[in-house]
Amino acid sequence: MLAIEQLRAWGLPLEAPAQIIAELATNAVTHGRVAGRDFRLALTVTPGTLLIEVTDARGDRVPQIRDAGRGLVLVEELADRWGVREGPAPCKVVWAEVSFAAASRAAEIRRART
Template sequence: MNAEITLAGAEFAQRFSATRRGARLARRLVVHQLHAWGVPYGSELSEDVAVIVAELAANAVTHGYVRGRDFEVRLTTGAYGIRIEVADAKGERRPAPCAPCGPDAPVAETGYGLCLVEALAEKWGVAERVVGKTVWAEVEWPEAGRTP
């Protein structure tokens, strides 16, 4: 982590095509933006935000897809850390439950995305929009890089 991160109030917002390619691009641009803000590539914070964006963008493309509509990724910073928002055009608010984990749990190929978000974020949720919904997550700054 760079010595100084004074980003309270910084914001990044971008719309992407609701395709797998758009989801990959979202993840890459977010990591690039974090680096421009002083969060180095490969740092724990950068990797955590990248995974969250990848999962939420993949869900927006897979489950929130509406023909002809894009999805949007927004990052905002504050004293607490980074808020990640991914908005899509489908209004269903009910996220799929996490797949059960543990040695006795059945093996599944899908259903772990929101479990990753839950594990990496301090908190997350779903908010209604005029058209569609926004799934958000908040990640705290590491102690060494906490903003004043």
């Protein structure tokens, strides 16, 4: 995945961000798809934080943690913060923030569970 290669090139932790990106991208394809329109992924790094933003064409379908499936439960677990905001009409942006310390901590927790 190109996003993972970008994170690797930036020298950032991979495990938690990769899972968040996969879940948000999958949700965009599954629930935010409009024929002829793709989703957009943006990664922004600020000191100590990675912002992941996925924009899709279905602003009328706002995801909620109680929706069927466990994707957003996983995002809730791995991200420090996440949410949804309006994008350029008719889009929405689902975003998640991961602090670099939190990404390392999540990887350690998963390794300890296995």
